[in-house]
Amino acid sequence: MDPFASPSKFDHELLSFLQEACNELCEWFKNSKTNGPLPTFAEFPKVEPSIKGLSSKELLFDLQKIMNGAYRPSHPGALAHLDPPPLTASIVGDLICAGLNNNLLAEELSPSLSRLEKELCYWFANQIGMETLAGGVAASGGTLSNLMALVVARRHAGLQLDPSAVILASSDAHVSLVKLMTVMGLNSDSLRLVNVDIEGSMSIPDLKKQLKKLKAEGKKCFAIVATAGTTIRGAVDPICEISKLSTNERIWLHVDASIGGVFTLSSGTSRLVRGLNLANSVTLNPQKLLGVSKTSSILILADRTNLNATFSTGLPYFEPVKSNEYHFGEMGLQGTRSAEVLKLWLGLKQLGEKGIENILEQAISRKQYFLDKLDISKFQLCTGPLHLLAFTPKNLNLEKAKVWSINTRETLLRNNFMLSRPLYQGRFYLKAVFGNPHTDQKHLDSLAELVNESTAL
Ligand SMILES: Cc1ncc(COP(=O)(O)O)c(C=O)c1O
Numbered sequence: 147m148d149p150f151a152s153p154s155k156f157d158h159e160l161l162s163f164l165q166e167a168c169n170e171l172c173e174w175f176k177n178s179k180t181n182g183p184l185p186t187f188a189e190f191p192k193v194e195p196s197i198k199g200l201s202s203k204e205l206l207f208d209l210q211k212i213m214n215g216a217y218r219p220s221h222p223g224a225l226a227h228l229d230p231p232p233l234t235a236s237i238v239g240d241l242i243c244a245g246l247n248n249n250l251l252a253e254e255l256s257p258s259l260s261r262l263e264k265e266l267c268y269w270f271a272n273q274i275g276m277e278t279l280a281g282g283v284a285a286s287g288g289t290l291s292n293l294m295a296l297v298v299a300r301r302h303a304g305l306q307l308d309p310s311a312v313i314l315a316s317s318d319a320h321v322s323l324v325k326l327m328t329v330m331g332l333n334s335d336s337l338r339l340v341n342v343d344i345e346g347s348m349s350i351p352d353l354k355k356q357l358k359k360l361k362a363e364g365k366k367c368f369a370i371v372a373t374a375g376t377t378i379r380g381a382v383d384p385i386c387e388i389s390k391l392s393t394n395e396r397i398w399l400h401v402d403a404s405i406g407g408v409f410t411l412s413s414g415t416s417r418l419v420r421g422l423n424l425a426n427s428v429t430l431n432p433q434k435l436l437g438v439s440k441t442s443s444i445l446i447l448a449d450r451t452n453l454n455a456t457f458s459t460g461l462p463y464f465e466p467v468k469s470n471e472y473h474f475g476e477m478g479l480q481g482t483r484s485a486e487v488l489k490l491w492l493g494l495k496q497l498g499e500k501g502i503e504n505i506l507e508q509a510i511s512r513k514q515y516f517l518d519k520l521d522i523s524k525f526q527l528c529t530g531p532l533h534l535l536a537f538t539p540k541n542l543n544l545e546k547a548k549v550w551s552i553n554t555r556e557t558l559l560r561n562n563f564m565l566s567r568p569l570y571q572g573r574f575y576l577k578a579v580f581g582n583p584h585t586d587q588k589h590l591d592s593l594a595e596l597v598n599e600s601t602a603l
Pocket residue numbers: 228286287288289290319320322373375376377402404405431443
């Protein structure tokens with residue numbers, strides 16, 4: 147088989163290769179339910195290329211071994227993380243994206259796709275409720291979106307040369323903030339953590355206290371990061387109140403809405419994440435609940451010109467774009483980028499407004515249904531308005547809570563349910579994310595029964 151598709155005739159060999167691969171994929175989906183979410187796999191293919199290239203049949207044989215060992219997000223018991231099954235349209239989007247092999251670095255390498263990225267970012271900005279200056283850029287994951295936002299915020303504050311400049315975020319904010327401290331060359335105490343209240347949301351009194359303390363120390367703060375959907379319990383920070391403080395203090399407000407941002411896409415759920423329109427920048431991660439295949443994240447800015455003001459270098463080896471416009475390679479950190487917006491766009495169009503609303507509302511209903519079945523006299527719960535729930539038995543010491551979490555996770559895995567085991571505020575919990583569309587009430591009944599029995603183990 148020619149390793150490159152023919153540019154001049156219909157490539158029947160490619161077609162049958164794709165058909166066989168797609169057949170394997172559909173079989174893999176079909177078998178997802180038979181086994182648990184976490185596979186045990188015995189065979190691993192040889193990694194190094196052989197002297198002579200492999201035929202398509204041999205390639206598919208090796209591919210099957212990797213597929214056998216893959217995590218199965220489509221299993222109804224896959225509830226551990228923020229990784230739902232993929233939308234079928236986004237699978238097609240990924241396939242076509244690989245075939246087109248366009249590069250979102252510059253418009254001449256991706257004419258229609260760059261336009262799609264620009265317009266999709268406007269659409270998201272509009273959904274958030276931002277005004278005409280808003281826009282954004284797609285990125286591979288929430289970590290990168292957060293990093294770009296904070297690099298922009300620091301430049302906006304003119305503090306690029308100050309390693310003691312500070313970011314304020316709640317103690318439940320995502321660990322990607324710790325990573326970006328290192329990348330941005332900031333001092334280790336530059337990330338100041340604001341306490342959370344009993345609901346897991348940023349405490350406004352503590353935020354005020356921290357702002358005062360920074361002034362007393364003579365330190366400058368270049369960003370407050372609010373979280374709309376914290377990683378362990380799905381809490382939402384009081385963005386409107388935080389925005390009043392950040393506006394008064396002239397500090398950039400970034401909202402990490404990696405988990406909660408998509409709830410703004412439906413009028414039925416947007417009240418859960420109020421205030422995104424007040425932010426200077428917002429991270430969204432449609433890969434986390436909507437089922438857009440990985441990776442899919444978007445960074446939206448209220449004033450998009452801050453992106454090119456920060457990242458533009460001039461791309462002297464490309465044709466210039468219209469005045470006042472920039473290649474996407476000058477709007478963010480990444481250079482070469484695949485057209486991930488294609489699968490996002492196809493996925494959103496496949497769902498339509500109704501489909502998006504269903505996904506969001508059903509995720510929340512699933513959590514509520516499970517909560518109703520859980521014997522809450524036995525468990526300490528950590529949750530918020532979104533579709534995440536962490537729980538641990540009441541009245542156990544820390545060591546016993548750890549043992550319970552290990553044993554219960556194993557029991558659940560034996561019964562084809564996978565939950566995660568986060569360490570939260572010094573105590574081990576089990577966490578369920580109810581974003582899997584294949585999890586029905588019967589599954590939730592069985593899960594609740596197993597969890598209710600777990601305290602007797
Ligand atoms: C709130 C929040 N922000 C950021 C991230 C990082 O996103 P990614 O893994 O796509 O880089 C996560 C990941 O779970 C998250 O929960």
